[in-house]
Amino acid sequence: MNTMLGSFKVPPASLPVFPVLFIMILAPLYNHVIVPFARKITKTEMGITHLQRIGIGLFLSIVAMAVAALVETKRKKTASKFGSADLFTLAGMMEFFFTEAPWSMRSLATALSWTSLAMGYFLSTVLVSVINKVTGAFGQTPWLL
Template sequence: MSDAESKQSDYPNRWRLCTVTQVEELKILIRMFPIWASGIVFSVVYSQMSTLFVEQGRMMNTRIGSFRIPPASLSTSDAITVILLVPIYDRIIVPIARKFTGKERGFTDLQRMGIGLFISIMCMSIAAIVEITRLKLAKEHLSLNIFWQVPQYVLMGAGEVFMFVGQLEFFYDQSPDAMRSLCSALSLLTTALGNYLNSLILSLVTYFTTQGQNPGWIPNNLNEGHVDYFFWLLAGLSILNMFVFVVAAKRYKQKKSFVRF
């Protein structure tokens, strides 16, 4: 149905017939959905910075002489990484990548998001290895220095630069012209849903791992649990998420301009 027909008084039921523009815009949103959904699992990993990373840091050696480092303050490593990496990406990484890919931005938005997802897998793997080392030392009544957490925060910051920025650019470029503001806000929705999904995963893990009077993976005293198992679980989910993302990205058709009737 054209716009001219829709202005007529005897046009058919609008719930059954739509304009070509409306149909094309809906098809664009449906194609974007798998790409959008991949950001939810990434946000689950991102939420660990304000949850289990802090709990992990509380069980480590936080003292330098007489000064005590608040475990939550290590998130500044993430912020510093973002501040430094954004100009490095624009001034160094993009020109180098441009020579190989021939693309103005160096990487496509989808490639940039894929790199961010891969970094999130590395982040969870490093966090799990640090926790394994911490537990081994705890059995010997020793404590691991909290600065061993810095690499996982740095990797998370690098993942942000690739995933979140790429996601914003992807939604803005590929969304329908009339819905760019709305689609640009979808990245915020993935963060919210990621936090909810993180809470759900934590609840399920706690329920199933505390059966039979077991302390579970994440007890109040982390020395009695296995937070490393939870980090490996998130790494596994991130690998599965990246696989789905790669499949969806390969099948994704870039938005084409179409004529408004």
């Protein structure tokens, strides 16, 4: 995998930092624009429920992956940023686990949401390895260098 960002080489272990940075950048937009807009539309205090927020985040992830798949068939070097999808998914998960869990289990529920994120990163690493092994067979160049 090419981890060059201009002339700077980003260590592969640091790549999961980028979604967190996008969440930090986009969180004020979420809190001050998206949630008030949802409150106006739904006429409820929350705007949309936690599960709806998670669903929107997952839907945006699906759309982002589908678009990336279409682009990748034509051009390998496309870089996509999924900050808004991560924002909806992670913010919704954190709010859902924190508000729906009993008081004595809130720390555990929050930790489980981060554990699910870590498992996603682990499985994506496994998926990249499998894709490289399969596409690099028979002396061909792997898709994901």
